[in-house]
Structures are given as C-alpha cells and as structure tokens.
Amino acid sequence: MKAATRETFGKTLLELGHAHSDIVVLDADLAKSTKSELFGNTFPDRFFECGIAEGNMIGIAAGLALAGKRPFACSFGCFLIGRFEQIRMSVSYNQAPVVLVGTHAGVTIGEDGHSQMALEDIGLMRNLPDMHVLQPTDAIDTPQIVSYLVEHRVPAYLRLTRQKMAPILPDTYTFSLSEGALLPQTPPPAEAQLLMLVSGGPAEAAMLAAQHLSADASIPTTCAVMNTLWPLPQTWLDSVITSNIQGIITVEDHYTTGGLGSIIAEHTSLPVQKIGIETYGQSGTESELIHHYGLDTQSIIEKSLAFHKGLNLSQL
Amino acid sequence: MDSKELSPTQLATLSDTLVDMRKVILKMIAEAKSGHPGGSLSAIDIIATLFLHRMKYTPEHYASLSEDVFVLSKGHGVPALYVVLQKVGLISDSLDLMSLRKLGSPLQGHPDRVRLPEVVASTGSLGQGLSMAVGIALAKKLNNDPHHVFVLSGDGELQEGQVWEALMFASKLKLTNLTVYIDRNQGQIDGPTETVMPLEPLDKKFEAFGWETHTIDGHNLEAIHKTAHLTSTQGPLCIIADTVKGHSVSFMEHKIKWHGVAPNDEELEQALNEIESKRNRERSV
Missing domain, CATH: 3.40.50.920 (Rossmann fold)
Known part of the structure; x- marks a missing residue:
C-alpha cells in the first residue's frame, strides 16, 4: 500500500517511543503535517511544541542531545535548512546527536509552491562533517531507518516526503547505512x-x-x-x-x-x-x-x- | 553547601583570586596576539563567583552534564572561562593556558566542546547558547535532576531573534532550574549597544517575557553571589549584570577598541601593573 514516508515515520516513532524513554520530539507548529503529533498525543511529556521558531527548536534539541536525550526536531525540510547557522553550530559543531526531520521535501508538496519546497537541503546538510543524510524510499525501509537513528547517536538529517510512495523494496529488505x-x-x-x-x-x-x-x-x-x-x-x-x-x-x-x-x-x-x-x-x-x-x-x-x-x- | 552570603574571608580571597585571573587572561590574549580582552574582563567576576561559590560539580562528572552546568553563550569571552575551569580543577593543570588559539590546542578561540568537553557547548555564533542551555535544563527536568543551569549571555547578542524565541520557550515551560546572567557591558564591535541597536528597557523586556529579573552591579561579588542563589517557583531567572568592558585596566575600560584586540608588550605590562596595584589597594583598605 502506498504511504508517505512522513506517515510511516510518525507511526514508527510512536512505536519506538514505548521502549525508548530517551526519545524526545520537538516541532515548530507543523506537528500535524510532519506527523510528529502521533508521538506527541501518546507521550505529551516528551513532546515539545516550540512554536514558529525553528532556530530555537534546533538549539533546544542540541541541548537535549548533549544532556543524553535522543531528540527528533521536526519541520518542513525548507524551514529546517533555513536555520542552517543553528544546524552548523548548535548541532554539527557540537556533534550533538539530534535527528533533524525535514518533511515535505521537493516539488511534490504541490500547490503550496516554492516557498515550502526543500530543494537544496541535501546539498547543505552533506557539507557538514559527520552529518548523516538519509532519505527513505517506502514503508519498508522507513521504519528500519528511523529505528537505526534511535539506536545510533549520530547527528542526522532525515528527508521525508508528503508524496505517497509505493512499496518497491522487497519485503526481505534489511537496511544498512553503508549500502543502497x-x-x-x-x-x-x-x-x-x-x-x-x-x-x-x-x-x-x-x-x-x-x-x-x-x-x-x-x-x-x-x-x-x-x-x-x-x-x-x-x-x-x-x-x-x-x-x-x-x-x-x-x-x-x-x-x-x-x-x-x-x-x-x-x-x-x-x-x-x-x-x-x-x-x-x-x-x-x-x-x-x-x-x-x-x-x-x-x-x-x-x-x-x-x-x-x-x-x-x-x-x- | 555554601551559605548565601560570602564571609569577609571568602570575599577577600575571591577578590585576590580575581586579580590573578585578570592578569592571566591578559597574558593569554597577549601571547595569542589576538582575542577579546574587553568582554573577558567584564565577565570574569560572574564566571568565577559561580564556579567557586555556587555551582556543585565534580571533575569526573561535570562534562556529562549531570550536575550544575554553565554555558558561555558569549563565546568570545572564553579566556575567562578557561582560567576559571583550570582554577577549579575542571581542566588539568598540565594544560598550558598560554596555548590559547594555537594550532591543535583544546583552548580554541571560541568554546569547542568536542576538543574540551568542560566548556559544555560550542558557542561563538552569538544568540545560540541560551537555546542549548534551555535544552539542557529541560533534560534535567525530564530526569528529575535537581541541578541548576547557568548561562552567561552578552548584551549585544540579545539582538539575535533566537534569544527571544528561547525566552518565550523557557517561560512557557517554567524552567525554574535556569538562570541567565546578562553581561551588560554596553559595548559591541560597531559601537555602544544603544547606538548599534537599542536594547533598553532591558529589564522590562525580560519581565514581559515572563522572566523574574534582577539588576545588579556585575562587579559586586556579593551581589553576584546572592543572585546566584536565588530560586523562583514561577519560572526562569534573569540577572542583568551591569559591567564595565575591560574592567580593571584604565585604558581598556569602556573602550570599544578593546573588544577584540590583544595588548602589545608595553600595554600588557601597564595593564598587569594596574591590576596588581588594585590588589595592593584592596589589601590596604
């Protein structure tokens, strides 16, 4: 069945939230769209609504990560990379294990137009030493990649779509960071x-x-x-x-x-x-x-x- | 546990220590031939008083952030932090402070937590330290960790919008375990803060953002000590510390020029003599 990778991400994070009490989730007034609200509805004490203030959200996520938490900071990809200075300093230079979750990547967000489209995010993020840049394919690899990011304390950018994705990877697929x-x-x-x-x-x-x-x-x-x-x-x-x-x-x-x-x-x-x-x-x-x-x-x-x-x- | 007032002996010892610290700061910057003397000298009294008479920590655990935590948001004032960290044993005596800003040194020109975890957060791009400190304070709340988080922010960096985002958030979350000191030295690179981008009425702005706010003389050690022990049940605390850029060196005081310039040999000698003479004067009083 087709599913947007943001949807699969939201469901997976919710599932993992039960076993991983170190997961905290932040959003900047787009929780319904990024699907971080699925986690927030079940774990309100570990979900932080930051308002329309992505730079601060990224900084807070860095502080949480330095203090041992595993934060997922969510917004549209375009709004995250718009705060590149906070990403380069508070997350990257600190080597703070924050997962930056950028949804609605690319032109497929559709009618909202260019201002909401992350089209340069991979180029920016891969210029940061140690930043992991991951873009899942479908409902088969997305849960595995989210799970990987919960278990490995690395700074990461997870690029997700609003577009519904057909399942094309075989059911037997196993994610490996070092392989396509x-x-x-x-x-x-x-x-x-x-x-x-x-x-x-x-x-x-x-x-x-x-x-x-x-x-x-x-x-x-x-x-x-x-x-x-x-x-x-x-x-x-x-x-x-x-x-x-x-x-x-x-x-x-x-x-x-x-x-x-x-x-x-x-x-x-x-x-x-x-x-x-x-x-x-x-x-x-x-x-x-x-x-x-x-x-x-x-x-x-x-x-x-x-x-x-x-x-x-x-x-x- | 420290009492909430410094004894006369503690005060005298702290003043004496601060004379030494100011001298080392200037020697470090002179040796590096670059750095920020003005803002280091305005900040040192606050940093030293917090570490020596308020914060609870151990050298083994400090960098894990499981104890009291200090974040220097105004990263350019880091020589003052290095001097204090070594004085209190959080960085080794074998680390040569005179390696400041030299290739390969953990004592980077601005704090680098990967090279020196005891600085807690890499800062230097202004306006970001408070958000990180808010994250650390939030993690402590989640962990039921009773320790406190202190931040020292410059006044100029309050011009960054992110700071006000963080103020709103900390107030919303009622982070009673967070105190920010503002090093209100009135100066920034392009001129006086009130000319470059006016900040006043600063206390009213913090109060309007839901922060309990106090204004003190930022070189009055007793006032720093007293406010460092304040707690609020309502939310985070802001201490606006009125300070003097380049404090204790006559030709540096209030001079924007000394924001980011190292003294030459002659200037260093004069500065060290002036600082030392202050010790003698304090003793004779």
Whole structure:
C-alpha cells in the first residue's frame, strides 16, 4: 500500500517511543503535517511544541542531545535548512546527536509552491562533517531507518516526503547505512550498460523507467535506491559501478547541484546524466509538477535514451 | 553547601583570586596576539563567583552534564572561562593556558566542546547558547535532576531573534532550574549597544517575557553571589549584570577598541601593573 514516508515515520516513532524513554520530539507548529503529533498525543511529556521558531527548536534539541536525550526536531525540510547557522553550530559543531526531520521535501508538496519546497537541503546538510543524510524510499525501509537513528547517536538529517510512495523494496529488505539497494526486475549491474541511481520521491518512476529501458529498448539498466546519501556508501557504490557500466543516471526531487547527482558526479569519472530540479518550484498538483519537472517515468525514459545515444556517439 | 552570603574571608580571597585571573587572561590574549580582552574582563567576576561559590560539580562528572552546568553563550569571552575551569580543577593543570588559539590546542578561540568537553557547548555564533542551555535544563527536568543551569549571555547578542524565541520557550515551560546572567557591558564591535541597536528597557523586556529579573552591579561579588542563589517557583531567572568592558585596566575600560584586540608588550605590562596595584589597594583598605 502506498504511504508517505512522513506517515510511516510518525507511526514508527510512536512505536519506538514505548521502549525508548530517551526519545524526545520537538516541532515548530507543523506537528500535524510532519506527523510528529502521533508521538506527541501518546507521550505529551516528551513532546515539545516550540512554536514558529525553528532556530530555537534546533538549539533546544542540541541541548537535549548533549544532556543524553535522543531528540527528533521536526519541520518542513525548507524551514529546517533555513536555520542552517543553528544546524552548523548548535548541532554539527557540537556533534550533538539530534535527528533533524525535514518533511515535505521537493516539488511534490504541490500547490503550496516554492516557498515550502526543500530543494537544496541535501546539498547543505552533506557539507557538514559527520552529518548523516538519509532519505527513505517506502514503508519498508522507513521504519528500519528511523529505528537505526534511535539506536545510533549520530547527528542526522532525515528527508521525508508528503508524496505517497509505493512499496518497491522487497519485503526481505534489511537496511544498512553503508549500502543502497537494487530494485526488482532490472538486470544486475554486471549485465547492464546503464546504472540508474535514485533517492526518495521519484524511486518508483525511476524503477519503472529502468525496467522499460531494459525490456523494451534493449538498454539493460540497473536501478538502485540510495537511502543513505551521506556518509557516501562508497564500497557499495563501487560494487554496482561494474566495468561494463557506460554511464550513470541520477534521479532526485532536489536541485541537480549539491544532491545525489553531484554526489555521484564527484565520485565517478563516468558520464553522469543528472535528472532533477534546475530552477524554482511553483504551484501545481503533485502529478502536474512531477511531469513539468521531468520526474515522471516517461520523461526519465526520454532523457535516458538521449543520454545513451550520446554515450554511443561519443564512442564512435 | 555554601551559605548565601560570602564571609569577609571568602570575599577577600575571591577578590585576590580575581586579580590573578585578570592578569592571566591578559597574558593569554597577549601571547595569542589576538582575542577579546574587553568582554573577558567584564565577565570574569560572574564566571568565577559561580564556579567557586555556587555551582556543585565534580571533575569526573561535570562534562556529562549531570550536575550544575554553565554555558558561555558569549563565546568570545572564553579566556575567562578557561582560567576559571583550570582554577577549579575542571581542566588539568598540565594544560598550558598560554596555548590559547594555537594550532591543535583544546583552548580554541571560541568554546569547542568536542576538543574540551568542560566548556559544555560550542558557542561563538552569538544568540545560540541560551537555546542549548534551555535544552539542557529541560533534560534535567525530564530526569528529575535537581541541578541548576547557568548561562552567561552578552548584551549585544540579545539582538539575535533566537534569544527571544528561547525566552518565550523557557517561560512557557517554567524552567525554574535556569538562570541567565546578562553581561551588560554596553559595548559591541560597531559601537555602544544603544547606538548599534537599542536594547533598553532591558529589564522590562525580560519581565514581559515572563522572566523574574534582577539588576545588579556585575562587579559586586556579593551581589553576584546572592543572585546566584536565588530560586523562583514561577519560572526562569534573569540577572542583568551591569559591567564595565575591560574592567580593571584604565585604558581598556569602556573602550570599544578593546573588544577584540590583544595588548602589545608595553600595554600588557601597564595593564598587569594596574591590576596588581588594585590588589595592593584592596589589601590596604
């Protein structure tokens, strides 16, 4: 069943709240939207409504973390990274194990428009030493990632969607911080020409595009999700960029600078086709925006075909 | 347990210790050839009195934040904190205070808790210390930990909006285990606070935000000591400490220039002599 990763996050945190009394949750007047209210309704003594004051919320979360608590500080991703100075000093430089939960990431928040869209958050957060940047895929990896963050006292940014996500990871999937995951019905890397790496919102669209390229366009394309964006899962990445891979396509609901596309382009000498957002967002329905910004399956297929054609021409 | 008044002997010893501390602060900054003498000298009386005569802690546990806690929000005043931490045994005597601001030293130009956990919080980007202290005080409430959290904030940094967000929050949560001292030395880099961005009426602003507020002479050790022992059942406490930037050195006092400049050899010698002569004067009174 489709579920927004914010929804799965909220349910998981509530469940974990029973066994982990060190979890405290903070929100800045968006508890209904971030789903932190699910925890707050059951554990009111460990839930702190900070009002529309995200900088202070982040500072308080840092203090709670330094004093031994495991705080989750929640807001829209855009409003969290707008307080980058508090994140860089109070959380990062202190190495305070705060989980910053940024929801409604990317253009898929829809009608609210650009001001509510986090599109540069991955780029900012991964510039902070020791910051863990995680973006779950569906209702299968989200609970495991939230659980990981409860059990490991690291500063982290958890990027979540309002967009409902289809379950695409196998039921047997087990999260590992140092590995991404290959998606079903696409060829293994050793048999592929292209590698398609995706994170977050467009995961299903990318998988469907890779399946189409492999089956119908005779371009075997492996598709994998990267739910750990930082620290870079380098060994795993090297293992999927096999010698037969000619080029890499990255797909993300984030600016193509700073995010997954940049991360991969920094890591490899292979040609990289970055698919993502390249300008301001705007109002529209979720599906209109996905199509407008080229994150739907058909758009991904078209860009991939053009990229593949370019690769072959350059080899002539 | 400390009584709520300093005995004449305690007061004399503390005054004497503060003469030594002021001299070390200036030597450290001179040796580093950079730093913030003005705000270190305005803050030292408050920091020393809190650590020597109010706070309860042990060297083994202080950095775990399970005891009384002090957060220096005005991170640039950190030479004063380093001197006090060493005096009370929270940092080792073997740590050379003259390594201030030198490559690899735990004594960074602004507090760094990863390199020196006893500073509690990394600060230096102004306006953030109070929020962190609020978080620590909140954790203590959740843990039923009866210890107290002290914060020393600059006056200039009150211009940061985040401070007022934290004031609202601490008041809402009735954090009776939190006391903030304001080092009200009236100066900031670009000029007097009341010219750069007026703060007054400061006491009324804190009161309006739900804080019990007292104003004292921030160099009166008895007044610092007395307010440090105040508790409120209503909420957090604010002590506005009227201080003198560059206190005890005539050519530094009230001079914005000495916010962030190190004394040269001659200036250092003159400053040390002036501070020392104050000790002699105090003794002869």
